[in-house]
Amino acid sequence: MKLSKLFSVSCLAGGALSASWIVPGAVWTDTAGNKIDAHGGNVVQRGDTFYWVGQSASQNEIPLMYSSTDLLNWTPLGAQNSLQYLWRPKIAKPNGSFWIYGQLNRNIQSMVSTQMVGGYKLHGAAVTIPPNGYTYSDTGMFQDTDGSWYILTSADHNIVQINKLNSDGSIGARASQLAAGAYEAPGILKVSGTYYLIVSGKTGWRSNPNKVFSAPSIAGPWTGPSNIAPEAEKTYNSQNTFELTIAGSQATTYIYMGDSWDSKGGPNSNHVWLPIKVDGSKKTLTLDWHAMWKVDVKTGVVSFPKAGRRYEVADAEVIGKRGVVGKVDSESEVVFRNVTGEGGKQWVSFHYAVNNRSAGEAHISINDQQVPTNISSLNSNAGFHNTVPVEIVLEKGDKNVIRFGAMGETGFEVTIDGIEVFDDREEL
Ligand SMILES: *[C@@H]1O[C@H](CO)[C@@H](O)[C@H](O)[C@H]1NC(C)=O
Ligand SMILES: *[C@@H]1O[C@H](CO)[C@@H](O)[C@H](O)[C@H]1NC(C)=O
Ligand SMILES: *[C@@H]1O[C@H](CO)[C@@H](O)[C@H](O)[C@H]1NC(C)=O
Ligand SMILES: *[C@@H]1O[C@H](CO)[C@@H](O)[C@H](O)[C@H]1NC(C)=O
Secondary structure (H helix, E strand, O other), X not given: XXXXXXXXXXXXXXXXXXXXXXXXXXXXXXXXXXXXOOEEEEEEEXXXXXXXXXXOOOOXXXXXXXXXXXXXXXXXXXXXXXXXXXXXXXXXXXXXXXXXXXXEOOEXXXXXXXXXXXXXXXXXXXXXXXXXXXXXXXEEEEEOOOOOEEEXXXXXXXXXXXEEEOOOOOEEEEEEEEOOXXXXXXXXXXEOOEEEXXXXXXXXXXXXXXXXXXXXXXXXXXXXXXXXXXXXXXXXXXXXXXXXXXEOOOOEEEEEEEEEOOOOOOOOOEEEEEEEEEEOOOOEEEEOOOOOEEEOOOOOOEEOEXXXXXXXXXXXXXXXXXXXXXXXXXXXXXXXXXXXXXXXXEEEXXXXXXXXXXXXXXXXXXXXXXXXXXXXXXXXXXXXXXXXXXXXXEXXXXXXXXXXXXXXXXXXXXXXXXXXXXXXXXXX
């Protein structure tokens, strides 16, 4: 007993804290302490374990895999093949083998293994999409409740097309298509017999308001679209990649999984996962925004952290020419002193608004940090949202100093209310 307690304390000091919340837009780290690097991917459950495959933004889009039993702590399982530029890889299991499908040179490349983790070998050459021999962008994947697998594509780069996967792993017949505009990044969620097809607009790496169509059958007809989030939120600065259903003992929770891309789909891209609210009568879906949340994968119940310790700007020290409480620009700073930390990484929410997201950035320095860190490099929702949780290292005790400042063009201004320091374990 004593030993295990000591061990957990030393873990804390080393910063190897286990992840406690899903924080949309924030940098997420794996159990080895490295940034999770799996984009455009999907998550499948096998027994008690979830497997997540995605393209590596730092290693030329090779497929990287991670596993988790709680959707919070992800163990890195490495590259599943050395093939580069395999975009939006997706795990599927159309027969007794394990498959990964992705986009290679605008065609579908599949790879197959006898096991979930490792041993994936290319299965033939990359192929076009039947029946029209279309090339495509953006692989999506959906397993229906009867066990059938469907690959979703932006066929001919505009028409969202759904093709069944044959039991030999080849791309089968077209199940339906949606020719309602220029859409990509498709995913499907099935709720009470209704199929919901989530798609993104085409704006490159910039986020746009993703849409949903519904149909009584995988064959269509598809009705819609409606927005899955308020238009101005641009899908909370993300693009769809996959929908995961957690059918727990007490609740079924549907999870939107999106990528929060940086300006070029590079290594600073993050993830936005959110619970989905389903309106079965209107046949619409809405993302249920929470800055921090998690789902119990056994019960399906979603929970949120208890309010953290608040440090108000009114009690903080304001440095700078302007000296206006709460208003920060390039020549001023708010200093929160005597902030209590647990000793290690923990979540701290910054509650602030910017007057123009394109004109500058808010930044922070912790304790004796000399060069400030832009908040956007810790959470890509910085500036999009007035509550921005970031994971930072605080020293144990009540002597931490957090400096909050801004840098930008003339006229760029940030208004801060305060900060909120979370005890990682306390849930509501
Ligand atoms: C699945 O299909 C592939 C390709 O046809 C085949 O090589 C493999 O043996 C099949 N796996 C099983 C377990 O049937
Ligand atoms: C911070 O703590 C120091 C003692 O450690 C105390 O002197 C000071 O008054 C405190 N400041 C505030 C703002 O509470
Ligand atoms: C925001 O800043 C950008 C970059 O300087 C500028 O182009 C744009 O006009 C500004 N928007 C508003 C509403 O002031
Ligand atoms: C932080 O943001 C400012 C303002 O947008 C920018 O000028 C600066 O280059 C950024 N710093 C880093 C390290 O990206």
